[in-house]
Amino acid sequence: MGQGENATTPVAGAYRFSVAPMMDCTDRHFRVLMRQISRRALLYTEMVVAQALHHGRRDTLLDFDPQEHPLALQLGGDDPALLAESAQLAAAWGYDEINLNVGCPSPKVQQGRFGACLMADPDQVARCVEAMASAAPLPVTVKHRIGIDDQDSYELLLAFVDTVAGAGASRFSVHARKAWLHGLDPKQNRTIPPLRHDLVHQLKRDRPQLTVEINGGLLNLETCQEHLTQVDGVMVGRAAYEHPLRWATVDQELFGCHGRPLASASAVVRGLIPHASRWCGAGGRLWPIARHLVHLVEGVPGARHWRRRLGERAGERSAGPEVLEAAALELEQRGL
Incomplete structure (x- = not known):
């Protein structure tokens, strides 16, 4: 896909079912594969670091196949100016959304002072979101954890969301586990901290005006349907990558799209x-x-x-x- 090509599929409501951004997994080729299974799901890129986008080959980092729409670009960074520039590039390349990574706990990401460690500084996240929202006409969303280390109270989660929502975030994709920034590697952080789906449900009840999407431990469509009675959207990660055909009925069951044969x-x-x-x-x-x-x-x-x-x-x-x-x-x- 070339710079300036526009989206071809409406993105409204696509967050009802999305495939989470995953490093070394959700590249352009897997996204085309997943698009054979669902025409409606929202797909995400792997995380693209704003600084790398500023200095690197933009076509390599940003190009995609038009059939991947609806498609969100996930960005990593903590510099509002660089993120604003990245947002402008995302709009020029034809992405449907921009997502800020505030959930990755890897040591390398922490060294760059972005990812999950940014949950400790909601004001900085708000500045980043405001800069991106002002720079481009795309929805700006945030993917984050329910907390980090010992900063894991529901009150802190609510304060984080309120601060970032005030800056213009249009959706919150919440991984229902906290992250341990020290002592656990990224893989362990996906399994060892206990799931607290109840906190994400409570967030939606307390802030009904916000769009809240739940992530973490969603292994089948039946579980997703149960969560959709409590929140606006479901985000599936490893279960989509490791069992892609498990989700062949998503368009029919969650989006009401009938008449198209199920993918084999x-x-x-x-x-x-x-x-x-x-x-x-x-x-x-x-x-x-x-x-x-x-x-x-x-x-x-x-x-x-x-x-x-x-x-x-x-x-x-x-x-x-x-x-x-x-x-x-x-x-x-x-x-x-």
């Missing part, structure tokens, strides 16, 4: 072929696309052999879309 494994692979043709035609390798397919087939006889054959073929330097064509045909022959 073979249909997803076939849906990726035009994207692979463009990518490989521009000099890209097939493996960055194919690597996301390892979770597509699970729990069926022969799945391990299919994945091994795909990996061997897609890993060759000369591999192209014909590898996906053969993989899709094999799945079709097995009724998958």
